[in-house]
Amino acid sequence: MNVDLELEPKTKRLPGEPCCEPVVYPDVERQQAQRMAKIAKALGDPVRLQLVDVLRKHAGKVCVCELVPLFDLSQPTVSHHLKKLKDAGIVGSERPGLWAYYYVNPEALEEFSRWLSLA
Amino acid sequence: MNVDLELEPKTKRLPGEPCCEPVVYPDVERQQAQRMAKIAKALGDPVRLQLVDVLRKHAGKVCVCELVPLFDLSQPTVSHHLKKLKDAGIVGSERPGLWAYYYVNPEALEEFSRWLSLA
DNA sequence: GCTCCAGATCGACGTTCATCAATCTACATA
DNA sequence: TATGTAGATTGATGAACGTCGATCTGGAGC
Secondary structure, three states, X not given: OOOOOOOOOOOOOOOOOOOOOOOOOOOOOHHHHXXXXXXXXXXXXXXXXXXXXXXXXXXXXXXXXXXXXXXXXXXXXXXXXXXHHHHOOXXXXXXXXXXXXXXXXXXXXXXXXXXXXXX | OOOOXXXXXXXXXXXXXXXXXXXXXXXXXXXXXXXXXXXXXXXXXXXXXXXXXXXXXXXXXXXXXXXXXXXXXOXXXXXXXXXXHHHOOOEEEEOOOOOOEEEEOHHHHHHHHHHHXXX
């Protein structure tokens, strides 16, 4: 995303008459839009959406070895998706021994949900 | 997405001893996951997120000619983003004359919000 | 030590994406 | 009818994505 999202309105307008009300300013500023979009993007894949769904329905942590066989995907691919979710702050993980366990980090989803319910 | 998301658990497991509780089934089935992911994906871009934010903060319809100057992007690019949002059912549009007006379609966001608030 | 296993990382491949300049499509007005 | 204007569409380009097989890492057990 190489776009400068500085949202100062450029207000160059209207050769003839106006088409609508004054000007509208976006209240979500650059930084928050970036953050929200990151969460939304991480959820923007059916596999990751279902991974989140499984994790949050299952109170506590879930072993990766349980998650992989739920999908018709290779282990590296599932691992890749879990990493994406983790990078977005949606899930967390720990690896006490040989197995790795993932769990939902509720804050990220709540943060996004809060944004969705207007603001 | 060329993945078969039929989520029948493959339950081939455990050479040695178990690592966790039985098996976890994803309750979001293929079709709904596809739908939710489409909405999330459409929101997974800072520009589109801010477009949605502007539209929903502004009761009623907003002219495209108002939206374009809010971003450091070309007119075709903004048009492209609006189309993505429309394809996901997040916004609607009408074009009575020369100008086009966009507005938020609340159902899509509510549907997604409902999914986020567990299920 | 060595071996086995779970999971993460790497490298490659084809696909999708965001972006722009250029063009096209309709409506409006003269 | 001809001109101008708003917005959509097209085509091209470089970046990011989803996927896999192969490899790497580190704990467990012999």
